[in-house]
Every structure is written in C-alpha cells, then in structure tokens.
Amino acid sequence: MDKFLWGSATSAYQCEGGWLEGNKGLSNWDDFCHSEKNNVNPVTGDVACDHYHRYEEDIRLLSEGGQNAYRFSICWTRILANSQSTVNQEGIAYYNRILDTCEKYGVEPLVTLYHYDMPVDLFKNGGWENRETVTAFIRYAKVCFENFGGRVKYWATINEPNYETYCCYGRGNYPPNVRDLSRRWKAMYHLLLASAGAIVEYRKLNYEGTIGLVSDSYSIESLVDNEQYREAMHNADLFYNRCVNDVAVYGEFPADFIEKLALDYDLSYMKKEDEEIFKKGTVDYLGINAYDRTLVKPYTSGETCMIANNTGDGVTKNSTIIKNWFELDEDPNTQKNAWGCELYPKSVYNLLLDLKDKYPNTPIIITENGLGYYDELVDGKVNDQYRIEFLNGFIDWIRQAQKEGCDVRGYFVWSTMDLYSWINGYKKRYGLVYIDYENDNKRIPKASYYWYKKKIEEELKNDE
Ligand code: BGP
Numbered sequence: 001m002d003k004f005l006w007g008s009a010t011s012a013y014q015c016e017g018g019w020l021e022g023n024k025g026l027s028n029w030d031d032f033c034h035s036e037k038n039n040v041n042p043v044t045g046d047v048a049c050d051h052y053h054r055y056e057e058d059i060r061l062l063s064e065g066g067q068n069a070y071r072f073s074i075c076w077t078r079i080l081a082n083s084q085s086t087v088n089q090e091g092i093a094y095y096n097r098i099l100d101t102c103e104k105y106g107v108e109p110l111v112t113l114y115h116y117d118m119p120v121d122l123f124k125n126g127g128w129e130n131r132e133t134v135t136a137f138i139r140y141a142k143v144c145f146e147n148f149g150g151r152v153k154y155w156a157t158i159n160e161p162n163y164e165t166y167c168c169y170g171r172g173n174y175p176p177n178v179r180d181l182s183r184r185w186k187a188m189y190h191l192l193l194a195s196a197g198a199i200v201e202y203r204k205l206n207y208e209g210t211i212g213l214v215s216d217s218y219s220i221e222s223l224v225d226n227e228q229y230r231e232a233m234h235n236a237d238l239f240y241n242r243c244v245n246d247v248a249v250y251g252e253f254p255a256d257f258i259e260k261l262a263l264d265y266d267l268s269y270m271k272k273e274d275e276e277i278f279k280k281g282t283v284d285y286l287g288i289n290a291y292d293r294t295l296v297k298p299y300t301s302g303e304t305c306m307i308a309n310n311t312g313d314g315v316t317k318n319s320t321i322i323k324n325w326f327e328l329d330e331d332p333n334t335q336k337n338a339w340g341c342e343l344y345p346k347s348v349y350n351l352l353l354d355l356k357d358k359y360p361n362t363p364i365i366i367t368e369n370g371l372g373y374y375d376e377l378v379d380g381k382v383n384d385q386y387r388i389e390f391l392n393g394f395i396d397w398i399r400q401a402q403k404e405g406c407d408v409r410g411y412f413v414w415s416t417m418d419l420y421s422w423i424n425g426y427k428k429r430y431g432l433v434y435i436d437y438e439n440d441n442k443r444i445p446k447a448s449y450y451w452y453k454k455k456i457e458e459e460l461k462n463d464e
Contacts, residue, residue: 004463005108005410006456007069008062008432009368011115011159013045014419016075018052022090025081028123029116032175040173040310041425048420049435052094056101057443061433062416063105065445066453070107071367071412072098073115073159076140082119083136092147099151110154110367110412112214113141113198116164116174116422127176128165128187131269134194141198142205149207156214156287156367157195161188161244163216163289171306173423181304181322182265192247193274196281203280213248214287214367217241218294219350223329228298232326235260236296239325242358248286249359251279260325285409286359287367290394293347297329310423312338312374339372339428343386345393352401352408363407369394370414372421372428375446382434382446391448395455413452417443 013029033044051058062070078091102109114137122133141157167174169184178184195213202211220237222229238257246254252275261267304323309316318340320328335343348369355364371390375382391413402408418431426437432449436442 003068003108004459005069005110005154005365005412006459007067007071007108007110007410008413008416008452009071009110010051010416010419011073011112011117012075012078013048013115013117014415014422015048015051015072015417017045017047017050019044019046021052022078022094023081023088024075024091025077025085026120027075027077027117028120028127028175031120031123038173038175038177040423041427043420043425045420047441049417049437050441051417051419054441054443055098058417058433059098059101059105059107061443061445061449063107065432065449066456068106068108068456069110069154069410069412070102070416071110071112071156073112074144075117076114077117077119079143080119080140082121083125083132084121087143087147095148099148103151108154109152110156110365110410111144111148111152112156112159113137113144114157114194115159123175127168128190128194129183131190134190134197137194138197138201142201145202145205145207149202149205149209153209154365155202155209155211157198157211158191159214160216160289161191161195161213162240165191166240166306167308167423171308173308173310179306185261185265185267186269188243189270192244193277195248196251196277199281199283200277210284212283212285212287212365213244214289215241215244215248216289216291216368217245217351217355218290218292219347219354220294220296221347221350222296223331224297229296232296232298235322235325236294239322240294245286245355245359247278248283249362251282283362285363285365286355287365288351288355289368289414290348290351290366291369292342293344293350295329295331295342296326299324299327308423309340312372312424312428314338337372338374339424341372343371343390345390345397348394349397349401352398352406353404356401356404356406363409365410365412366394366398366408367410367412368414369411370430372424372430374427375418375429375434377434377436377444380444382444384446384448387446387448388451391452392455395459399459
C-alpha cells in the first residue's frame with residue numbers, strides 16, 4: 001500500500017441495473033424489490049443508474065474529477081448465477097472490462113466481493129443463517145481471485161457485517177425482514193467466517209495484493225459521563241463495532257461479548273474448528289464506513305426494538321432499545337439530515353483515535369463517507385454546498401487524526417454517482433454526480449464533484 005487512495009464508491013446492485021442481462025442469476029435483492037410486501041419505497045434496481053452499460057462514462061468522469069481510485073462490488077450472480085452453476089464467462093468478461101477501463105484512466109480498483117446481494121437460492125435456503133452459504137461464498141471468492149487476482153491489488157471480502165445483519169434481522173427492513181437478534185448473531189458469525197475463509201484462500205494463491213473487510217464503525221459517545229453511561233457505551237461498542245473489528249483484526253470475538261450473548265442465546269453454531277480459520281483469516285487493512293456517531297444512554301425498560309426512518313419525511317424518528325445492553329440517545333442541538341443522520345464530521349476523528357488505540361498495527365481505509373440528501377437540479381446544476389461542508393469536515397478531521405499517528409491509507413466518498421439507496425429508494429441521493437433518472441440517466445457532475453477535485457489537488461500538494 002503506497003499511494004494514498006482518493007476515490008469514491010458504489011455497489012453492484014445499487015448502480016448496475018442490467019438485471020436480466022449477461023446470463024446473470026437472480027439475487028435476494030431482485031427477489032425483494034419485486035415483491036411489494038416489505039418494500040417501503042416500491043422501486044427496484046432493475047435499471048438503477050445503468051452502470052452496466054455506462055461504466056466507461058462513470059469511470060472516465062471519476063478520473064477527470066481527480067480521483068485515483070474506484071471502489072465497486074462484484075455481483076455474485078453475474079459470476080455464479082446460483083449455488084449450483086458453473087462460472088459465467090459473460091460476468092467475468094464484464095468485470096474485466098471494468099478493470100480495463102480503470103487501467104485506461106489510471107484508476108486503482110478496490111473490489112468488494114459481497115455487498116448485500118447473493119444468489120436467491122442460497123437466500124431462500126437460509127442465507128447467512130445457513131453454514132452452507134459460507135462454503136458457497138468461499139467458492140465464489142476463489143473464482144474472483146483466480147480471474148482477477150493478477151490485476152486487483154485491493155480486495156474487500158464483505159461489506160458491513162454489522163449494518164447488514166442489523167437491518168436484515170434487527171430492524172427487519174432488509175430481506176428477509178426478520179426482527180430477532182438471535183438470528184442476527186448467527187448470520188453475522190457466518191459472514192465473518194466467510195470473510196476469514198476467503199482471506200485464507202486468497203493467501204494460498206500468492207497474489208501480490210492486500211485484502212481486508214469493510215466495517216461500518218461508529219464513534220460511541222454519550223451526553224452524560226457516569227458509570228452507567230460508560231457501561232452502556234461499552235455494550236454499544238461490543239454490539240456495533242468490536243463484534244466485527246476484533247474478529248477481523250485479531251481473529252477472535254471479545255470474551256465479554258460472547259459471555260453476554262451466551263446469557264440469552266444458543267451459540268452451538270460457533271464451532272471449535274472455526275477458531276483456526278478466524279485466526280488465520282485476519283485482515284491486512286480495515287475498511288471503515290464512517291457516516292455518523294452513535295449516541296448512547298443506559299437501558300431502562302422495554303423490549304428490544306429498532307425503528308428506522310426510511311422515508312425521510314421529517315416525521316418518522318429513528319429509535320433503538322437493545323434490552324439489557326443500551327438505548328440510543330439523541331442530541332437536540334446537532335443538525336441532522338431528513339433521515340436523522342447527524343452532520344458531525346468530528347466523529348471520524350474520535351473513531352480513528354479509538355481504532356488506533358484498539359488496533360494499533362492495522363492500516364485503515366475509509367471505504368465510505370457521504371451525505372444523503374434530496375438534491376435538486378436547478379437550471380441544469382446541483383449546488384450541494386451542504387455536502388461539500390460535510391465531506392470537507394470529514395477530510396479535515398481525518399487529516400488531523402493522521403497527524404496524531406492514525407495510519408489512514410485512503411478515503412472514498414459514497415457515492416461516485418447517485419444510485420439506489422436500498423430501502424430508501426432513489427430520492428435519497430449521495431452522488432458526486434447527479435443522475436437525471438427522468439432523462440435517460442444523464443450524468444451531471446454536482447458542485448461537490450468539482451470541489452472534491454480541488455480538494456484532492458490541494459491535499460496531494462500538501463503531501464509533497
Ligand atoms: C452503507 C452501505 C451503502 C450505502 C450507504 C448509505 O451502509 O454500504 O451501500 O447505501 O450506507 O446508506 P443508505 O443508502 O441506506 O442511506
């Protein structure tokens with residue numbers, strides 16, 4: 001890992017479209033979005049922003065915007081249409097074209113193997129709750145390493161084991177729409193085992209490259225400083241951060257985390273023989289998705305519940321109680337976006353110092369950071385000053401953390417262009433480039449795109 005990566009990120013289901021093209025198989029998200037039942041904003045990723053056809057334009061724009069790196073994910077069902085299929089050469093050819101384009105424009109690819117989308121047959125068979133998915137994932141990862149390992153230097157196994165399982169099995173707003181934390185912990189365990197197993201396979205193949213996992217991580221804070229609040233913060237740190245990061249970096253779960261889980265759940269799916277895989281499959285770097293902090297208060301009463309604001313209507317409130325662990329608090333004095341995300345750039349500084357403390361020898365790449373907003377196209381332009389202010393704050397705080405010894409190797413804005421925001425639909429936009437969905441998905445760089453270009457130039461100059 002030499003040069004600092006300045007880039008932006010996407011994921012396959014959110015941007016590609018082409019859902020029935022190139023011999024692609026159907027995924028859990030194709031299945032979910034085509035059923036009205038739990039789809040709050042009833043739209044699909046069938047076309048998304050048509051990156052499947054317009055990847056060259058997107059990567060060219062990224063490079064012209066001064067960025068030197070592109071994080072994207074491979075769609076599992078383009079490579080293996082379902083758990084029984086043979087390798088789909090059309091899928092391999094498609095990602096080779098993307099990698100060719102990155103090369104053509106001097107852009108370093110950072111490739112995520114799994115970003116929420118899996119073959120629908122695996123999903124219907126229990127998805128990550130079923131250990132067979134671990135084996136299927138490792139097979140898929142190996143196919144990717146063997147086909148692209150010579151040209152990809154940065155790999156990420158899994159995107160957000162915490163947030164994905166939190167939504168799938170806690171909030172219940174992502175498929176399979178379950179609200180049962182015991183199932184969440186089982187799915188997360190298998191995701192982490194799959195990641196470690198894939199890392200072990202990667203190392204066997206001896207490619208020159210680096211491999212990590214992408215973890216949504218949070219600076220855990222509170223408005224009050226006393227013993228009860230500190231205990232709640234410790235519990236929240238285990239619940240959101242350390243259950244993933246300790247395993248990724250040290251190859252083991254925190255002992256007090258396991259003790260706490262064992263009080264309530266049957267953990268017989270945790271097998272003795274997995275311990276060695278976790279130990280061997282630790283990461284070269286930790287990818288961190290950083291959006292906001294987590295404000296915590298002690299658990300008082302009530303059943304576990306995790307209510308999410310997916311409508312951005314300004315009325316629905318996020319609220320979270322994790323029985324016997326903690327509750328989430330709210331600071332009335334901070335600014336928030338329409339979905340309740342605090343605009344608090346210093347959180348990344350607090351988080352990075354905490355990570356340095358806990359994992360002093362592990363380099364960090366900020367694999368996502370961004371602001372969701374109802375952007376408006378006015379006279380052919382998007383003047384997203386709010387996003388500029390937010391991103392600028394984050395970058396400055398990251399630079400400050402670096403000065404204080406944090407080993408940060410890259411920064412990716414979420415997202416390269418507007419795309420499907422999962423259960424929030426398309427109106428919540430994050431892109432540096434606006435997609436005019438009404439007009440043939442025209443690409444229109446926003447003010448933040450030009451600002452980011454200048455910011456990168458300045459930062460590179462400062463580094464000289
Ligand atoms: C991360 C995901 C991304 C992206 C982003 C914004 O958790 O890795 O895929 O979507 O968050 O979240 P959302 O689109 O739900 O607002």
